[in-house]
Amino acid sequence: ETAVFQTPNYHVTQVGNEVSFNCKQTLGHDTMYWYKQDSKKLLKIMFSYNNKQLIVNETVPRRFSPQSSDKAHLNLRIKSVEPEDSAVYLCASSYPRDTEVFFGKGTRLTVV
Amino acid sequence: GEQVEQLPSILRVQEGSSASINCTYENSASNYFPWYKQEPGENPKLIIDIRSNMERKQTQGLIVLLDKKAKRFSLHITDTQPGDSAMYFCAASDSGYNKLTFGKGTVLLVSP
Numbered sequence: 001e002t003a004v005f006q007t008p009n010y011h012v013t014q015v016g017n018e019v020s021f022n023c024k025q026t027l028g029h030d031t032m033y034w035y036k037q038d039s040k041k042l043l044k045i046m047f048s049y050n051n052k053q054l055i056v057n058e059t060v061p062r063r064f065s066p067q068s069s070d071k072a073h074l075n076l077r078i079k080s081v082e083p084e085d086s087a088v089y090l091c092a093s094s095y096p097r098d099t100e101v102f103f104g105k106g107t108r109l110t111v112v
Numbered sequence: 113g114e115q116v117e118q119l120p121s122i123l124r125v126q127e128g129s130s131a132s133i134n135c136t137y138e139n140s141a142s143n144y145f146p147w148y149k150q151e152p153g154e155n156p157k158l159i160i161d162i163r164s165n166m167e168r169k170q171t172q173g174l175i176v177l178l179d180k181k182a183k184r185f186s187l188h189i190t191d192t193q194p195g196d197s198a199m200y201f202c203a204a205s206d207s208g209y210n211k212l213t214f215g216k217g218t219v220l221l222v223s224p
Contacts, residue, residue, distance in 0.1 A: 004155075031210060041199060043156070043214040056211050090155065094210050098144035098163060101212060103155040 003027045004104035006091050012110045013081055021076045021107045023091030031055075032074040033101065034066060035090040043090070049074055050096060078109075086111045114139045114206045118215025125222055131189045133218045135202035138183065144205040145178060145185045146212070151198045159200075160187070192222045 004025045013019055025032060033056075034046040047066040048056030054066065063079045078085060088106040115138045125131045135145075146161035162169045162176045162185065169176050175188040189196055199219055203212040 041150075041217050043201060043217075045211055045213070048211060096210060098205060098210065100146065100158045100161065101210060103157070105155045 004091055004093055004102050006089075006104040006107050008107055009105070010108045010110075012112060014112055015082060016080050019078050019081055019109065021089055021091075021109075023074045023076075023104060025072055025091075025093040025102070025104075027093055027102060029093040029095055029102075030071055031094050031096050032068065032071070033092040033094075034074065034076050035092060035103075037088040037090055037106070039087070047076075081109070081111045083111050085109060114142055114204050114213040116202060116204050116213050116215040118202050118218060120218060121216065122219045123221070125192050125220070127193060127222055127224050128191055131192050131196070131220055131222075133187045133200055133202065133220075134184065135186065135204075135215050136182075136184050137204040137213075139204070139206045140180075140183065142183075142204040142206040144210070145176070146203050146205075147174075147176060147187050148201045148203065148214075149198050150201065150217075156201060189220075192220075194222050194224055196220060197222045 007022045031050045033048045046060050049068045051071050052068045065077050067075045088108050090106045091104040092101045094101040118135045143164040148156035149159045150156040160174045178185045199217045201217050202215040
């Protein structure tokens with residue numbers, strides 16, 4: 001049963017365009033994340049927010065910018081996408097410490 | 113930061129046999145070690161986890177072992193079934209905000 005909802009499911013765009021992905025969780029968690037899963041299935045954290053505050057910001061190109069309006073919502077904007085941005089972007093949520101991280105079904109981005 | 117190595121990358125077993133996946137980590141401060149199962153086209157789902165105050169945990173045909181001195185943890189699936197075929201990820205968390213570093217994944221193939 002999904003409790004982390006992501007939109008859109010898929011997005012195909014051209015190099016240089018801007019895209020935005022949305023995520024909402026209904027679990028009452030304080031912490032939300034963006035993970036990137038590439039074509040080799042490698043899962044890497046990009047950002048983490050706790051109660052609307054950015055707490056983890058991995059080495060991610062500056063064209064990526066997350067935004068959180070409240071602890072249940074976390075969006076991701078990518079300005080001027082590049083081919084290497086093609087991946088599945090997984091939103092997730094959890095309580096802050098050492099607890100299960102729940103993943104959404106992901107947004108598959110294809111940059112042509 | 114943390115680095116997690118996972119082996120093997122592909123594991124083929126016969127139905128009814130056991131399967132073992134091994135992971136090592138670098139950061140001795142890591143204290144939470146979850147295992148996720150991801151089926152094709154689906155999101156990763158937690159199957160079992162262990163915290164650093166435990167050495168062994170078992171649930172529903174899954175056993176996870178943790179050796180903190182060796183910085184090693186492992187997943188053992190007993191009596192494998194075709195439905196166990198999937199990608200499995202180990203992860204380690206070394207921060208108070210549940211930042212997970214994932215291994216590269218193991219494709220488990222269970223043949224009838």
